[in-house]
Amino acid sequence: MRLDNYFALMKSRPEFFRSENAPLKIVRDETEILNWQIEQKGTPPEYSEIGILSQDLYVMTLRDLVEMPDGRKFGYTRVIHFANLSGKYGVIIFPVLENRVLLINHFRHSTRQWHLEVPRGYGETGLSSEENAFNELAEEVGAKTLGLISLGTVYPETGLESQKVDIFLANLISVKSPNANEGIESFVWLTVPELEEWIANEKITDGFTIAAYTKAKLKGLI
Numbered sequence: 001m002r003l004d005n006y007f008a009l010m011k012s013r014p015e016f017f018r019s020e021n022a023p024l025k026i027v028r029d030e031t032e033i034l035n036w037q038i039e040q041k042g043t044p045p046e047y048s049e050i051g052i053l054s055q056d057l058y059v060m061t062l063r064d065l066v067e068m069p070d071g072r073k074f075g076y077t078r079v080i081h082f083a084n085l086s087g088k089y090g091v092i093i094f095p096v097l098e099n100r101v102l103l104i105n106h107f108r109h110s111t112r113q114w115h116l117e118v119p120r121g122y123g124e125t126g127l128s129s130e131e132n133a134f135n136e137l138a139e140e141v142g143a144k145t146l147g148l149i150s151l152g153t154v155y156p157e158t159g160l161e162s163q164k165v166d167i168f169l170a171n172l173i174s175v176k177s178p179n180a181n182e183g184i185e186s187f188v189w190l191t192v193p194e195l196e197e198w199i200a201n202e203k204i205t206d207g208f209t210i211a212a213y214t215k216a217k218l219k220g221l222i
Contacts, residue, residue: 006051088123142176
């Protein structure tokens with residue numbers, strides 16, 4: 001079943017399986033995949049299983065059979081965000097009010113830690129990146145804003161994820177209170193020099209936040 005769904009995805013979204021000019025070629029032939037799996041008999045199934053491993057409302061985890069230039073083959077895991085399948089991307093918002101940057105103290109399940117970071121979120125199908133950014137600001141901090149300035153895009157984790165993220169600077173008018181249901185405990189307001197010091201001293205370690213700061217700084221907007 002996993003292979004059936006996998007090949008259906010391969011047929012419907014070939015851009016996620018292209019191998020032109022790639023040193024790691026994705027094996028697309030079902031017989032070749034099945035023969036390789038037979039050769040792996042005796043190895044743990046989590047090593048030899050190929051196809052769609054899991055999926056939920058937001059992400060799909062795949063393991064492809066890839067072939068190296070020397071002919072060696074192995075399973076390689078990656079994550080595709082459903083927003084990307086619909087041509088939408090996640091969003092990062094760098095929020096500024098009266099020359100201070102708003103950070104949220106956010107508990108993250110994946111690290112089981114609190115992180116100081118700018119608001120961000122998955123892109124929702126059917127909405128533009130700008131609409132998704134406005135929604136994230138409203139949901140996480142209850143913000144009103146004068147508008148958004150595009151800062152471009154980044155790929156946050158090229159070793160695992162397909163996710164592409166759009167970045168915006170938001171000039172805020174006001175904020176309300178942290179949304180506890182989003183795992184947000186409190187706000188921190190920093191001047192740009194303070195933000196830079198906190199990044200240097202590793203009080204801020206969130207990669208999305210550092211990417212958004214870098215884009216805003218290099219574009220001369222802060």
